[in-house]
Amino acid sequence: xxxxxxxxxxxxxxxWALNSLQRGGLDxxxxxxxxxxxxxxxxxxxxxxxxxxxxNSMEAAAVLIVGTLQQEGDLSREQKRFAIDTFKDTFxxxxxxxxxxxxxxxxxxxxxxxxxxxHVENILANVKAEFTEDxxxxxxxxxxQAAEVxxxxxxxxxxxxxKVKDVFNKQSSKQWS
Numbered sequence: 001x002x003x004x005x006x007x008x009x010x011x012x013x014x015x016w017a018l019n020s021l022q023r024g025g026l027d028x029x030x031x032x033x034x035x036x037x038x039x040x041x042x043x044x045x046x047x048x049x050x051x052x053x054x055x056n057s058m059e060a061a062a063v064l065i066v067g068t069l070q071q072e073g074d075l076s077r078e079q080k081r082f083a084i085d086t087f088k089d090t091f092x093x094x095x096x097x098x099x100x101x102x103x104x105x106x107x108x109x110x111x112x113x114x115x116x117x118x119h120v121e122n123i124l125a126n127v128k129a130e131f132t133e134d135x136x137x138x139x140x141x142x143x144x145q146a147a148e149v150x151x152x153x154x155x156x157x158x159x160x161x162x163k164v165k166d167v168f169n170k171q172s173s174k175q176w177s
Contacts (some may be wrong), residue, residue, distance in 0.1 A: 051108045052122040057130040058091055059101070060123055061139050064164060066105040067116030068146045071156045082149045086142060117156055120163035128167060136168050 022028050029035055045053075054060045065086060069079045080102065087098035112119050131139070143164060147157035 049111055049122070051111060051119065052125065054108075054123065055126050057127045057135065059105075060127045061135075061142070062087060062091075062101050062105045063108055063123055064116065064120065064139065064160070065142055065146050066102060067109050067112070068143050068157050068160050069149065070106075070109060071114045071116060071160065072150075072154055073114065076150055079146075079149050082146060086146070090138065090142065114156070117160040117163050120160060121167055124164070124167050131168070140164060 018028060051063065054063065062083075066083055069075055069083060075083075083102050083105075084095070084098045087093050087101050088095060091098070091101075093101065109116060116123075140161065143157075143161050144153070147153040147161065153161075
C-alpha cells in the first residue's frame with residue numbers, strides 16, 4: 001500500500017513539473033509518441049531523394065535511359081533526340097509528353113549528377129515488380145542503345161547496364177523462405 005501511495009505521489013510530482021515547464025514556454029509536444037511516429041513517417045516519405053520515390057515503371061525506365069546518356073557529361077543534340085524519339089516510339093507518347101518526360105528525368109537526375117550507376121537499385125526499388133519480362137528486355141536493350149548513341153559504350157555506362165541486370169536478376173532468383 002505504501003508503494004502505491006509513493007508511486008502516485010511521484011507521478012503527481014512529475015505531472016506538476018511537466019505542467020510547469022509547459023506554462024514556462026517549453027514545448028512538450030515532442031513527448032507524444034503518436035505525433036513522433038507521424039513526424040517520422042512523414043519525414044521518411046517526403047525528405048528522401050525524389051528519384052527514389054518513383055512509382056511508375058515508365059518513369060524509372062526513362063530516368064535510367066537519360067541517366068545512361070548523361071554519364072559522360074552534358075547531352076549532345078543527338079542524345080536528346082534519341083531519348084525523346086525513344087520515349088515517343090517505345091512508350092507511345094506524343095512529342096510534348098515525351099519532351100516533358102525527358103525534362104522531368106533530367107531534373108530528377110540533377111541530384112545524382114553523373115553517378116546514376118550508384119543509384120540503380122534505389123531507382124528501381126518501388127517499381128521493379130511492375131516490369132514484365134518483355135519490359136525488362138526492352139529496358140536493357142534501350143539502355144544499351146542509349147550508351148552507343150555517341151560512340152562505343154563507356155565503362156560507367158556498361159556498369160549501369162550491369163547494375164540494372166543485377167537488380168532484375170535478384171528479383172527473378174527469389175527463393176522460398
